[in-house]
Amino acid sequence: MSSASTEAGAHAQRAPALLARELTRRFTPKDRPVVTALDAVSLAAYHGELTALVGPDGAGKTTLLRLAAGLIAPDGGSLAVLGVDVARDPQQVQDRISYMPQRFGLYEDLSVLENLELYADLHGVSAEQRAQRYPALFEMTALGPFRTRLAGQLSGGMKQKLGLACTLVRQPELLLLDEPTVGVDPLSRRELWEIVQHLVDDQGLTVLMSTAYLDEAERCSRSIVLYQGTVLTQGPPAEVAGGSAGACFLATPPPGQSARSVQAQLLDRPDVVDAVPDGGRVRVVTRGAHGEAAAQPLRGLSAEPVAARYEDGFMQLLQQRVSRERTQPLTIARPLSADSGQLAVRVQRLVKRFGAFVAVDHINFEVRRGEIFGVLGPNGAGKTTTFRMLCGLLAPSGGELYVAGANVRTAPAAARQRLGYVAQKFSLYGPLTVLENLEFFASAYGLRGEAKRARIAWALQQFELGDRAAAVSAQLPGGYKQRLAMAAALLHEPEILFLDEPTSGTDPLARRVFWRRITGLAEQGVTIIITTHFMQEAEYCDHVAIMDGGRVLAQGSPAEIRRRGQSAATPDPRMEDAFIAIVEEARAAAGRDAQAVA
Amino acid sequence: MFESLFRIVALTRKELLAVLKDRRARLSLLIPPMVQALIFGYAATYDLNRVPYALLDEDQSAASRELVAGLDGSGTFQRVADLRSAAQIAPAIDSGRALLVMDIRQDFQRQLLAGQQPDVQLIADGRNSNTAGTAMGYVSGIIGNFNAQWRADHGQPAPPMQLIERAWFNPNLETRWYMIPGMIGTLTLIQCMMLTVMSVAREREEGTFDQLLVTPFRPHEIMVGKALPSMIVGTIQATGVLVIAQLWFRIPFAGHYWVLYAGLLLFLLAAVGMGLLLSSIAGTMQQAMLYSMLFIMPFSLLSGFTTPINSMPGGLQQFTLINPLRFAIDITRRVYLQGAGLNLLLPDLWPLALMAAITLTAATWVYRYRPQ
Numbered sequence: 001m002s003s004a005s006t007e008a009g010a011h012a013q014r015a016p017a018l019l020a021r022e023l024t025r026r027f028t029p030k031d032r033p034v035v036t037a038l039d040a041v042s043l044a045a046y047h048g049e050l051t052a053l054v055g056p057d058g059a060g061k062t063t064l065l066r067l068a069a070g071l072i073a074p075d076g077g078s079l080a081v082l083g084v085d086v087a088r089d090p091q092q093v094q095d096r097i098s099y100m101p102q103r104f105g106l107y108e109d110l111s112v113l114e115n116l117e118l119y120a121d122l123h124g125v126s127a128e129q130r131a132q133r134y135p136a137l138f139e140m141t142a143l144g145p146f147r148t149r150l151a152g153q154l155s156g157g158m159k160q161k162l163g164l165a166c167t168l169v170r171q172p173e174l175l176l177l178d179e180p181t182v183g184v185d186p187l188s189r190r191e192l193w194e195i196v197q198h199l200v201d202d203q204g205l206t207v208l209m210s211t212a213y214l215d216e217a218e219r220c221s222r223s224i225v226l227y228q229g230t231v232l233t234q235g236p237p238a239e240v241a242g243g244s245a246g247a248c249f250l251a252t253p254p255p256g257q258s259a260r261s262v263q264a265q266l267l268d269r270p271d272v273v274d275a276v277p278d279g280g281r282v283r284v285v286t287r288g289a290h291g292e293a294a295a296q297p298l299r300g301l302s303a304e305p306v307a308a309r310y311e312d313g314f315m316q317l318l319q320q321r322v323s324r325e326r327t328q329p330l331t332i333a334r335p336l337s338a339d340s341g342q343l344a345v346r347v348q349r350l351v352k353r354f355g356a357f358v359a360v361d362h363i364n365f366e367v368r369r370g371e372i373f374g375v376l377g378p379n380g381a382g383k384t385t386t387f388r389m390l391c392g393l394l395a396p397s398g399g400e401l402y403v404a405g406a407n408v409r410t411a412p413a414a415a416r417q418r419l420g421y422v423a424q425k426f427s428l429y430g431p432l433t434v435l436e437n438l439e440f441f442a443s444a445y446g447l448r449g450e451a452k453r454a455r456i457a458w459a460l461q462q463f464e465l466g467d468r469a470a471a472v473s474a475q476l477p478g479g480y481k482q483r484l485a486m487a488a489a490l491l492h493e494p495e496i497l498f499l500d501e502p503t504s505g506t507d508p509l510a511r512r513v514f515w516r517r518i519t520g521l522a523e524q525g526v527t528i529i530i531t532t533h534f535m536q537e538a539e540y541c542d543h544v545a546i547m548d549g550g551r552v553l554a555q556g557s558p559a560e561i562r563r564r565g566q567s568a569a570t571p572d573p574r575m576e577d578a579f580i581a582i583v584e585e586a587r588a589a590a591g592r593d594a595q596a597v598a
Numbered sequence: 599m600f601e602s603l604f605r606i607v608a609l610t611r612k613e614l615l616a617v618l619k620d621r622r623a624r625l626s627l628l629i630p631p632m633v634q635a636l637i638f639g640y641a642a643t644y645d646l647n648r649v650p651y652a653l654l655d656e657d658q659s660a661a662s663r664e665l666v667a668g669l670d671g672s673g674t675f676q677r678v679a680d681l682r683s684a685a686q687i688a689p690a691i692d693s694g695r696a697l698l699v700m701d702i703r704q705d706f707q708r709q710l711l712a713g714q715q716p717d718v719q720l721i722a723d724g725r726n727s728n729t730a731g732t733a734m735g736y737v738s739g740i741i742g743n744f745n746a747q748w749r750a751d752h753g754q755p756a757p758p759m760q761l762i763e764r765a766w767f768n769p770n771l772e773t774r775w776y777m778i779p780g781m782i783g784t785l786t787l788i789q790c791m792m793l794t795v796m797s798v799a800r801e802r803e804e805g806t807f808d809q810l811l812v813t814p815f816r817p818h819e820i821m822v823g824k825a826l827p828s829m830i831v832g833t834i835q836a837t838g839v840l841v842i843a844q845l846w847f848r849i850p851f852a853g854h855y856w857v858l859y860a861g862l863l864l865f866l867l868a869a870v871g872m873g874l875l876l877s878s879i880a881g882t883m884q885q886a887m888l889y890s891m892l893f894i895m896p897f898s899l900l901s902g903f904t905t906p907i908n909s910m911p912g913g914l915q916q917f918t919l920i921n922p923l924r925f926a927i928d929i930t931r932r933v934y935l936q937g938a939g940l941n942l943l944l945p946d947l948w949p950l951a952l953m954a955a956i957t958l959t960a961a962t963w964v965y966r967y968r969p970q
Contacts, residue, residue: 391812413814421812427805431616443608444813446601488809 015083016044017174017206018068022077025063037063039229040077045208045222050200052217052237053210054314055226056507057479061210062102064226065176068208069099082173098172102179104163108152112143112162115151119166129170137165140195155379157188164195175199177209181216183504185378185533186576187583189213212507213534215576218310225317232317240313244285247273247294248312251282251303260372260519260540262301267516271297274315274512277539279575280559285312287319311508318509343402344369344496344527345390350399352385352550359385361550362399367543369495372518372528374541376579382550383531384424387500390529391421404495417445420489424500426481430474434465434484437473438491445492459487479510486517497521499530503537515540535575546582553586602819609815609823610830613797617827627793627831628838631785635839638781639847642904643773647674649733652696654681659707661748665718668740669700675736687721697723698733710748767852767935778843779934780903782836782862783926787869787897790832791890794873797824799886817966821958825870832866833859843934852937861929861943864950868922871957878964897923925950 025038038060045051053061066072068081070090079086081093106115116137120130138144141161146154151162160180167175177196181189193216199205209216217223218237225232225240233240253262259277266275266284274285284303286294295303345367352360360382367373377383388394390403392412401408406415428437438459442452460466463483468476473484482502489497499518503511511534519540522528530541538544539558546554546561554561558575565578573581618624651669655662669675678696681687690696701719709716720737722730749756768775801807810820840858843849872893880886900907900914901923907915918924925946932938932946940947 388808391808393808393811413816416812417814419812421809423805423808425805427809429612429616429806430804431619432612436612436615440608440612441813444605444810444815446604446814448604 015047016080017047017049017082018043018045018208019080020044020064020077021079023064023067023074023079024076025060025067025072026075036229038067038074041226041229041231042077043224043231043234045206045224047206048200048204049221050196050207050209052220052223053208053226054212054214054217054223055232056318056509057477058228059226059507060229061226062178065099065101065178065208065210068093068174069097069176070094071099096172097174097176098167098170099176100163100167100178100180102182104160104166106151106159106163106166109150111148111150112154113147115162115166116169120169123170125170133169133171137168140198141165142191155188157184157191157379160184160188160192161195164192168199173206175205175207175209177207179210179212181211181213183501183533185381186535186579187378189533190580193219214309214311214314214508217314223310225314227318227321232321237310240317241308241310243313244273244308244316246305246308247286247316248306248308249284249286249295249298249303250278250306251284251298251301253280253282254301258542260542261523264516264519266297267512269297273319274312276512276536277558279539279562280557283312285315314508342369343367344371344404345373345529346400346402347386347390348400350386350389350401351397352382352389352394353397359550360389360396363547363550363552365545365552365555367527367529369527370522370525371542372522372530372540374538374544375529375531375547376535376538376544377531377547378583381547383547384500385550386547387498387529387531391419391498392416417492418495420492420494420497422485422489422497422499422502424504426473426485428473428481428485428488431472433470433472434460434476434480435469437484437488441488442491447492455491455493459491463487479506482506482510482514490521494526496527496529499528501531501533503532503534511537535579538575538579546579548583548586549590551586554582602816605815606819606823606826609820610826613824613827614830617793617797617831627789628835631789631835632838632842634785635778635781635842636846639774639778639842642777644728644732645773646729646732646736648676649674649698649729649736650678650696651675651698651700651733652679652681652687652690653677654684654687654699654701656704657702657706661707661710662702665702665741665744666700668744669737672736672740674733691721691723694723697726697730698737700737713754774847775849775935776931777903778839778847778849779930780901780927782839782843782930782934783865783923784898784901784903785839786832786836786862786866787923787926788894789835790828790866790869791873791876791894792887793831794824794828794870795877795880795886795890796883797828798874798877799880799883802881803883817962820965821874821962824874825867825958828870828873829863829866832869833862836862849934852935853933854937854939857938857940857943858930858933860940861926861933861947861950864947864954865922865926865929867954868950868957871954871961872922874961875957875964878961897921900924902927919949920953922950922953 020041020043022040022042023038024036024040027035027037029035041060041064053064055061063072067074067079068086070086070093073087082096084093086093107118110118116134125133138147141164143158143162143165146158151159154162164180180196181192184192196207196209200207211217218241220237222235223237223240224234251262251266253259259280259282263275263277263282266272266282271287272284273287276283283306284298286297343366347363347365349362349364350360351358351362363386365373375383375386385394389396389401390408392408392415403415404418406418408415429440432440435456438456439452442455447455460469463486465480465483465487468480473481476484486502503514506514515537518528518530532538538561541558543556544558544561545552554564561582562573562575562578565573565581567573567581570577617627653666655666670677679690681690681699684701687699687701690699699721701721703717703719706716706718718741720734722734724730746757748754765771798807801810844851873890876889876893877886880889900910900918901921902918903923907918907924910918929943929946932943
C-alpha cells in the first residue's frame with residue numbers, strides 16, 4: 001500500500017480532479033439496521049487519468065459515484081470535484097461532469113439519433129456544437145449506420161455505447177462511469193474499452209469508472225480498491241499485483257485428476273488465497289511469503305512460479321480482510337445414476353428461424369452426464385435462443401434435440417421435470433418472500449409433505465438463505481437473489497441445470513463461491529450447461545462451444561480452444577484472446593464469402 | 599390428475615399471495631368497487647327533483663293559480679322566476695336558470711269556464727334532452743290531474759278512458775333499483791379483467807413466465823391457475839356490491855342467491871377468459887392495459903347498464919351479443935328484482951358459457967403456440 005507522501009510526490013504536477021476526505025455516507029433502509037456505504041474514506045483521482053474503482057458488491061462504488069455526481073449528499077467529510085465542493089454546489093459540478101449510471105436511461109422506443117438529440121436538448125447543446133459533436137460520436141461508437149434503429153433493438157454492447165455517446169453529447173471535464181461493461185460480451189467490451197482509452201489518451205478526458213473486471217483495472221493508470229465502505233488501497237495497479245509477487249504458481253494436476261478437482265482441493269486449504277483453473281492447469285495464489293514457504297501448499301504437485309497479476313494481488317488484499325467462509329460444496333440427496341459417459345444432451349442440426357432471420361443455424365453438440373458445458377459468444381450469437389429451445393420454451397424450426405434422454409419436442413412435461421433453469425435476469429416472484437418462492441417452486445415440481453419440507457430446509461441451509469427466509473425477494477441484495485434463483489432451480493434435484501449468464505454483474509468473490517458450488521454439483525453427476533461473458537469462467541468447463549451468428553465456431557476443452565488463439569503476437573493466449581481471435585476469424589471468412597458471391 | 603390439481607392449487611395460492619399480500623393492494627381491490635357502488639347509487643338516477651322552472655302567468659286567475667299550485671306542490675319542481683312578458687322567456691332558458699317555462703295565456707280561466715280547451719305552453723331546454731323529456735312527462739301528468747279535478751268540480755263528465763299504472767318488480771320505478779343490481783356485474787368486470795390481463799403480462803414482462811413454463815406445469819393448468827384467483831377476487835367484489843345494495847340501499851332481493859352466484863360464476867369465467875386471451879396476445883403490461891381498455895369501455899357503455907339495448911342501432915345490438923356484461927346485467931337484474939330462476943335465465947346463461955369455452959380454449963392455444 002502506498003503512503004500518502006509518495007502519492008503526493010507522484011502527482012505533484014497534477015491536481016486531483018476528485019478529492020474525498022473522510023467521506024461518509026449512510027443509508028437507513030426501512031425496518032433494517034443502518035448501512036454505512038462509505039466509512040470516512042479519503043481518496044483521489046487525478047486530471048487526465050483513467051482511474052478504476054474496484055471491489056466486491058456492497059463496497060460503496062456506486063455510492064461514491066453518485067456522491068461525486070451530486071445526486072446524494074454526504075453525511076460527513078468533504079468531497080471536492082473539479083475543485084468544487086459538491087455538497088455545496090451540486091449544480092455547478094453537474095454542469096461540468098457527465099455520469100453514466102449502471103442502467104442508463106435510454107428510451108427504447110426512440111431511435112439512436114433521437115436518443116442523442118434528446119440528451120443534447122436536455123443539456124442545452126447548440127446546433128453548431130451538435131453538428132461538430134455528432135460525427136465524432138458516431139465515428140467513435142461506430143453507431144453511424146444504425147442511427148435510425150430503435151434503441152430497444154440494439155444489442156447490449158451497442159446500448160452501452162449509445163449510453164456513453166449520450167453522456168458525451170457535451171464535452172465534460174470529468175466522466176463518471178458505473179460498471180459500463182457489465183453484461184457486455186468480450187468483443188463489445190473491448191470496443192467500449194478502446195473508446196474510453198481513446199477519450200483519456202487523445203482528448204485528455206478524466207475518467208473514473210467502476211468495474212467488476214479486474215483485467216480492466218489492471219490497464220488503468222490508477223486503481224482504488226474499496227471493501228465494505230473503506231479503501232483497501234489506491235495507487236498504480238502494478239502495486240496491487242506486486243502484493244502477491246512470488247506467491248503465484250501454475251500447478252499441473254497429477255495424471256488421472258482433473259484441474260477442477262485439484263483446484264477445489266486447493267481452494268479449501270487455509271493457506272491458499274486463490275485457485276482458479278487455467279487451461280488444464282491450476283493458477284494458485286498462496287498465503288505464504290516469498291520462497292519455499294510460498295510453495296508449501298503445492299507439495300506433491302508439479303508447480304512453476306508465474307508473474308503476479310492484478311487479480312492475484314486483489315484476492316490477496318481481500319484475504320487480509322475477509323475471513324473467507326469455506327463454502328461447503330452442494331450435496332444432492334438423491335444419488336444420481338452416475339453412469340458417466342451417458343449422454344445428457346444431444347443436439348443435432350438444430351435450427352431456429354424467426355421469419356427470414358436464422359437465429360440458430362444447424363448446430364450440433366453433445367454433453368455427457370456430469371459435465372460442465374459452457375456456451376460462449378457475443379450478444380446475439382444465438383446462445384439464449386439455443387438455451388430456450390433446450391428448456392422447451394421455444395419450438396425448434398428443425399433438427400433433433402434430446403434432453404435427459406427425452407425428446408423435448410414430443411415429451412416436454414417429462415423432460416421439464418428433470419431440468420432446472422436459472423434465467424439471466426432474476427425471475428422468481430419479487431413480491432413473495434424467499435420461503436414463499438421456494439414453497440411455490442417445490443409444489444410446481446410436485447414436491448409435498450415431508451419431502452417438500454426437507455428440500456426447502458436443504459435449500460435454505462445450502463445457499464445460506466436461512467436468515468432471509470422471511471425477506472421479500474425483490475428487496476434482496478443481488479448475491480442473495482442469485483442464490484435464491486439457484487436454490488429454486490435445484491429443489492427437485494434436476495439431472496441437468498441450465499444457467500444463463502448466472503454471474504453477470506457479480507463480483508470476483510461471489511463468482512468463486514458460485515463456481516465452488518457448481519463444480520461440486522458436477523462431481524455428483526449433475527450436468528451443467530452455462531453461458532457466461534467472463535471468459536476466465538470458461539476455464540471451469542469440461543467443454544466449451546463458441547457461437548457467433550447462430551453457428552458453433554469452435555468446440556473443445558478450454559485448453560484446446562486456447563491453442564486456437566495462438567499467434568505470433570499472443571504466444572500464450574488467454575481464453576479471452578482466443579475467443580476474440582476465433583470470432584473475428586469467422587467473421588472475416590464470412591465477409592470474404594459474401595464478397596466472393598457478389 | 600391428482601398431480602395436476604395439486605399444481606393448480608399451488609399456482610392459485612401463489613397468485614392470491616402476490617395480489618393480496620400487500621395491504622394497499624388488498625384494499626385497492628375491495629374498496630373502490632364498494633365506494634363506486636355507493637357513489638353511483640346516489641348519483642346515477644333519472645328521477646327528477648327540484649327542477650327549476652319559470653312561470654309566465656298572463657291570466658292571474660283562480661284557475662291558473664290552482665294549476666301552478668299543482669306544480670309547486672309536487673315537490674319535483676321549483677319555481678325560480680315569475681316572468682312578466684313573453685320577451686323574458688328566452689333569457690330564462692338561455693341562461694340555464696330555468697329548465698322549463700310554463701306560459702299560461704290571458705283568457706285561460708274564461709275559456710275553461712266556457713267549456714273550451716285553453717292552451718298552456720310549455721317550453722323546455724332541449725340541450726339536456728333526457729331531463730327535459732322526463733320533466734315534460736311530469737308536467738303532463740300534473741295537467742292530467744288538473745283536468746280530472748276540474749271536470750269533477752264542475753260537474754263535467756269523466757274522460758271516456760282511464761289508465762291504471764302498475765310497475766312490477768319496481769313499484770315506484772326508482773332508478774336506483776334498476777342501477778345498483780346492474781352495478782354488480784359492471785364493477786366486477788372492470789377489476790376482474792384488469793387483474794387477469796395484468797397477472798400474465800406482468801409475468802411475461804418480468805421474465806417469471808419462462809421460469810413458470812420450464813416447470814412441469816401444462817398450459818391448461820396455468821390457465822386454470824391464473825383464472826381461479828381472478829374469479830375468487832371477482833366473487834368477493836360482487837358480494838361487496840350485493841351487501842351494499844341490500845344493507846345500505848335496502849333494495850329487496852327477490853331471487854335465490856345460488857341462482858345469482860351461478861350466473862355470476864359463468865359471467866366471471868367468460869370475463870376471465872377474455873382477459874386471458876388478451877394477455878396471451880399482449881407482450882407487455884402497457885399493451886395489456888391498452889387492449890383491455892379497448893374492450894372494457896365499449897362493454898360498459900353497450901351493456902344496457904345505463905341505456906337500453908333495444909333502443910341501440912341494429913349493428914350495435916349485434917355487437918352486444920359478444921359482451922358478457924350485457925348478459926350479466928340482465929341476470930343480476932332479473933334475479934335480484936324479478937326473482938328469476940335458472941330456466942328463465944337460460945337465454946343469458948348459454949352465451950356466457952359459450953364465450954368462456956371459446957376464449958379459454960383460444961387462450962390456451964395461443965399460449966402454447968405463441969412464438970416468444
